[in-house]
Amino acid sequence: MADGLRFDWELSGSGWATCRIGDGIAQWKDVVSYCTDALADLLHGVAGLYGPTPVQRFSFDLEPAEARWVLRGRGSDVDIAIHHFPDMSASFDAPDLDGALRWSSAQPRTRLGHVVVEAAQSVLRLHGEDGYRAKWVQHPFPVAALQDLRRLHLRHDGCALPHDVATP
Numbered sequence: 001m002a003d004g005l006r007f008d009w010e011l012s013g014s015g016w017a018t019c020r021i022g023d024g025i026a027q028w029k030d031v032v033s034y035c036t037d038a039l040a041d042l043l044h045g046v047a048g049l050y051g052p053t054p055v056q057r058f059s060f061d062l063e064p065a066e067a068r069w070v071l072r073g074r075g076s077d078v079d080i081a082i083h084h085f086p087d088m089s090a091s092f093d094a095p096d097l098d099g100a101l102r103w104s105s106a107q108p109r110t111r112l113g114h115v116v117v118e119a120a121q122s123v124l125r126l127h128g129e130d131g132y133r134a135k136w137v138q139h140p141f142p143v144a145a146l147q148d149l150r151r152l153h154l155r156h157d158g159c160a161l162p163h164d165v166a167t168p
């Protein structure tokens with residue numbers, strides 16, 4: 001199994017975020033628009049892996065392309081796949097496999113939960129809630145979604161990596 005999953009979410013300009021993911025074998029980067037509450041969708045999607053629904057889907061709007069993340073829980077592991085569709089307004093109901101597979105990896109759920117929580121906390125530390133809202137305009141920082149995923153990760157994953165003190 002590929003090891004060393006890394007993930008980063010960077011507010012790269014007003015209304016845009018750069019999303020990077022890599023597993024030591026391949027990396028992928030998307031520039032995501034504020035048309036959707038993208039960071040909240042990501043946090044809710046990963047948090048969903050701790051519930052009864054083992055497949056989670058959410059999409060980032062790349063204006064106009066769609067980047068659809070599909071997370072399939074398999075025991076303590078997760079298959080992560082990112083599919084691209086050329087036009088988000090047209091592909092909303094399209095099957096996953098109609099989109100081009102841009103990146104995929106199998107990872108322990110604990111690692112995915114950990115890096116997503118850490119990335120979101122970094123965003124909050126760097127910008128604060130006011131700074132985030134100023135850049136993401138349409139949506140506030142998803143405080144509750146971050147707290148929820150952090151709680152699930154700490155409670156259920158037995159993660160041995162260090163964790164920052166929760167912010168806020």
Ligand SMILES: [Zn+2]
Nearest residue numbers: 114159161163
């Ligand atoms: Zn952790």
